[in-house]
Amino acid sequence: MKTTQALVRLALTGAFVGALSACSLAYDIGQQTALQRCESLVNIEDRNACRRANSQSYEKYEQDREKLRQGTKD
DSSP states (O other): OOOHHHHHHHHHHHHHHHHHHHHHHHHHHHHHHHHHHHHSSSSSHHHHHHHHHHHOOHHHHHHHHHHHHHHHOO
């Protein structure tokens, strides 16, 4: 019985980690696509603003999202 519970826990943990990895990957792909669009902007100021707006890491995004969810600020 303990072995079965341990396997279930391991499977659930693996699924959770896999889901987080998939979210991170999807975020990174979206971010890369946005950064590629930034490169097509002719105006250098617009291009730089676009790069800044799309350069946040997934980890920072998650931290900010969690703060908003909890109703706290920096």
